[in-house]
Amino acid sequence: MADSDTQIPAKLERRGLLFVLSSPSGAGKSTLSRMLLASEPEVALSVSCTTRPPRPGEVDGKDYHFIDVPTFKQMAKDGQFLEWAHVFSHRYGTPKEPVEAALSSGRDVLFDIDWQGAQQLYQEAGPDVVRVFILPPSIEELERRLHTRAQDSDAVIGERMARAKAEIGHWDGYDYVLINDDVERCFAQVRQILTAERLKRRRQKGLIGFVRDLVAD
Numbered sequence: 001m002a003d004s005d006t007q008i009p010a011k012l013e014r015r016g017l018l019f020v021l022s023s024p025s026g027a028g029k030s031t032l033s034r035m036l037l038a039s040e041p042e043v044a045l046s047v048s049c050t051t052r053p054p055r056p057g058e059v060d061g062k063d064y065h066f067i068d069v070p071t072f073k074q075m076a077k078d079g080q081f082l083e084w085a086h087v088f089s090h091r092y093g094t095p096k097e098p099v100e101a102a103l104s105s106g107r108d109v110l111f112d113i114d115w116q117g118a119q120q121l122y123q124e125a126g127p128d129v130v131r132v133f134i135l136p137p138s139i140e141e142l143e144r145r146l147h148t149r150a151q152d153s154d155a156v157i158g159e160r161m162a163r164a165k166a167e168i169g170h171w172d173g174y175d176y177v178l179i180n181d182d183v184e185r186c187f188a189q190v191r192q193i194l195t196a197e198r199l200k201r202r203r204q205k206g207l208i209g210f211v212r213d214l215v216a217d
């Protein structure tokens with residue numbers, strides 16, 4: 001699909017959407033997020049805050065804002081998060097301000113958050129939220145991918161497998177559920193969802209003026 005295929009004509013103003021991608025770790029969500037950001041200039045990534053330490057190669061401000069627990073608690077108290085949750089015994093939260101800035105500049109925002117975040121975001125901004133859940137093709141494949149990644153110890157991987165199964169149980173809290181057995185195909189499906197959601201009538205704010213001009217004498 002050419003990049004331009006998923007864009008709405010520039011003259012039509014539209015309402016930005018909050019595009020949530022959730023999955024158990026290892027199901028390919030990070031790869032899909034990267035692919036989406038590389039091919040969709042109108043999508044901005046929401047960079048979360050977390051109290052977990054950075055993994056090798058992770059960059060502060062790009063992968064996460066790595067902050068300590070007191071700072072996190074203060075931000076939560078000050079209402080600076082759109083949502084936040086405990087995941088794997090650490091805190092993760094979505095800073096509100098960059099999301100509002102991206103939406104008001106006409107961009108969509110991509111969220112790599114868990115089911116708790118998706119649920120809270122939906123409560124906050126239901127009609128603007130599109131929730132996509134990515135499933136692995138099998139539990140064996142998920143385990144293989146977690147081992148290949150090799151950034152975590154066996155104990156951590158075991159914990160993540162248990163957690164993955166719990167996370168999978170929340171598939172029915174999503175609007176779309178995709179099985180990632182082929183990353184290119186899954187990516188094409190993600191873009192199809194984005195395109196269809198962008199084209200929803202209620203998101204195309206510019207339609208009224210456009211149609212008025214179309215039928216004007």
Ligand code: 5GP
Pocket residue numbers: 022023024025048049052083084085087088092093094112113114115116117118
């Ligand atoms: P990881 O530590 O592997 O980067 O992320 C662990 C889990 O936390 C993933 O499922 C990820 O989607 C989720 N997560 C990352 N940021 C946020 C956030 O801001 N809010 C919520 N609720 N979950 C998040």
